[in-house]
Amino acid sequence: PVVLCWLRRDLRLHDHAALYHALRHARQHGARVQPLFIFDTDILQALPSRCDRRVDFIQQALCHLDGQLAAQGAGLRVCIGAPLAVFGQLLAEPAQVIAVFTSHDYEPAALARDLSVQRLLAGQGAAWHSVKDQVIFEKNEVLKDDGTPYTVFTPYSKKWRSRLSDFYLQSYPSEKYTAHLAARAEAGEGGIPTLADMGFQATGIRFAPPAVSPGLLRRYAEQRDIPGIEGTSRLGIHLRFGTGSVRALARQAQTLSDAFLNELIWRDFFQMLLWHYPHSVDQSFKPDYDAMAWRNVPEEFDRWKSGTTGYPLVDAGMRELHATGFMHNRVRMSTASFLCKHLLIDWRWGERYFAEQLLDYDQAANVGNWQWAAGSGADAAPYFRIFNPHLQAQKFDPEQRYIRQWVPEFGTPAYPPPMVEHALARQRCLAVYQQALKS
Numbered sequence: 001p002v003v004l005c006w007l008r009r010d011l012r013l014h015d016h017a018a019l020y021h022a023l024r025h026a027r028q029h030g031a032r033v034q035p036l037f038i039f040d041t042d043i044l045q046a047l048p049s050r051c052d053r054r055v056d057f058i059q060q061a062l063c064h065l066d067g068q069l070a071a072q073g074a075g076l077r078v079c080i081g082a083p084l085a086v087f088g089q090l091l092a093e094p095a096q097v098i099a100v101f102t103s104h105d106y107e108p109a110a111l112a113r114d115l116s117v118q119r120l121l122a123g124q125g126a127a128w129h130s131v132k133d134q135v136i137f138e139k140n141e142v143l144k145d146d147g148t149p150y151t152v153f154t155p156y157s158k159k160w161r162s163r164l165s166d167f168y169l170q171s172y173p174s175e176k177y178t179a180h181l182a183a184r185a186e187a188g189e190g191g192i193p194t195l196a197d198m199g200f201q202a203t204g205i206r207f208a209p210p211a212v213s214p215g216l217l218r219r220y221a222e223q224r225d226i227p228g229i230e231g232t233s234r235l236g237i238h239l240r241f242g243t244g245s246v247r248a249l250a251r252q253a254q255t256l257s258d259a260f261l262n263e264l265i266w267r268d269f270f271q272m273l274l275w276h277y278p279h280s281v282d283q284s285f286k287p288d289y290d291a292m293a294w295r296n297v298p299e300e301f302d303r304w305k306s307g308t309t310g311y312p313l314v315d316a317g318m319r320e321l322h323a324t325g326f327m328h329n330r331v332r333m334s335t336a337s338f339l340c341k342h343l344l345i346d347w348r349w350g351e352r353y354f355a356e357q358l359l360d361y362d363q364a365a366n367v368g369n370w371q372w373a374a375g376s377g378a379d380a381a382p383y384f385r386i387f388n389p390h391l392q393a394q395k396f397d398p399e400q401r402y403i404r405q406w407v408p409e410f411g412t413p414a415y416p417p418p419m420v421e422h423a424l425a426r427q428r429c430l431a432v433y434q435q436a437l438k439s
């Protein structure tokens with residue numbers, strides 16, 4: 001008999017909750033564990049380009065994983081298709097699938113997918129076990145005293161910290177039970193599909209296992225807001241695809257940087273919110289904001305995307321995003337605020353564009369942060385906090401290192417004047433928000 005360990009946002013072998021439980025289950029039931037990854041064609045087909053850094057990253061991460069498994073005489077099985085159809089085929093194979101282990105995914109579309117697979121398995125007598133892996137605290141683990149979810153970060157983070165103990169950060173020693181992995185020959189013929197097999201192209205991204213230096217974490221609090229230096233971990237993509245363990249990272253943060261730990265709490269916060277408030281993926285978290293009269297001018301949206309707004313910090317950020325798939329957090333805040341408040345373009349347009357471009361795109365974090373920028377999100381701050389992009393640049397990029405890197409023509413006649421004057425945009429924004437909240 002076979003126990004499948006379906007990997008999705010947890011592309012690693014160490015400190016792996018689902019794999020650990022799958023291996024122990026196999027040991028108890030005289031079975032063996034086959035790690036499985038499915039390139040979901042529903043997701044691949046929806047991508048706007050065949051040149052996608054995330055697909056490239058995943059493909060390389062899978063090759064890395066398969067190499068690690070090969071060293072233990074095991075192998076990764078990789079299928080291409082819609083998950084429900086793939087499971088239908090796997091269940092029809094001669095080896096009896098007795099259980100599927102996987103890690104929780106809190107996105108509404110993923111929950112629907114998992115439910116359909118769970119039902120299929122139940123119909124065939126196979127068990128479904130989904131476990132927490134990608135966050136420290138999930139769903140209902142950090143609630144207000146009255147049992148309802150927090151909708152404001154600061155009190156949530158206080159409760160989160162008060163609940164934290166070694167128990168929640170301990171590693172799942174999956175490596176102790178690797179004797180119960182299925183033999184490599186059972187992973188099937190064909191190995192890991194190439195990008196070309198899936199109709200995709202190489203993007204130049206290079207996968208390397210995650211690493212963050214203790215020095216960076218110690219300096220994190222002072223340097224994290226300066227986009228001109230590498231002051232943040234750049235681990236977003238590894239946390240997104242689980243090529244690194246969040247528990248291991250939180251243990252490091254506990255001893256080296258409280259400010260960094262705080263960011264991991266933000267991450268849990270948004271995952272928790274998405275699970276409790278799935279409507280927020282495309283509706284205002286605070287319904288009052290659904291009445292916003294967005295201007296939504298397509299030409300202005302194009303200027304924002306191409307980094308030609310005439311606001312150099314905004315333009316630098318948009319160009320960095322397009323060129324690398326990364327944008328510094330401080331600049332994400334400025335570009336998002338500019339789109340929603342200065343141009344009065346619906347936050348959903350920006351959220352969708354970031355979803356296409358960001359290496360570390362994560363629905364919970366992206367939606368949560370975009371709604372925060374638009375003022376409609378889970379936030380105590382009022383909508384009339386409007387970033388001044390010039391002041392942001394003066395404060396966080398005083399020597400213009402970041403701006404000059406991405407906008408070399410800044411300060412020359414080739415650079416356009418601001419597409420909208422700050423004071424005017426601010427007044428216009430306040431009026432539109434006031435009107436929406438009145439109605």
Ligand code: FAD
Pocket residue numbers: 224232233234235236237239240263264266267270327328329330332333336354358360361362363365366367369370373
């Ligand atoms: P570090 O500063 O080194 O932080 C470490 C980790 O903490 C990050 O990798 C991330 O997992 C987590 N984290 C940090 N800040 C936040 C935050 N505000 N919210 C949630 N998690 C956080 N983050 C994403 O992971 N995916 C997204 O799609 C995403 N979209 C964003 C959209 C907007 C408009 C804004 C303002 C922020 C967004 N963020 C998103 C949050 C943040 O900008 C990135 O996590 C961070 O810049 C990634 O770089 P890093 O790994 O060097 O972060």
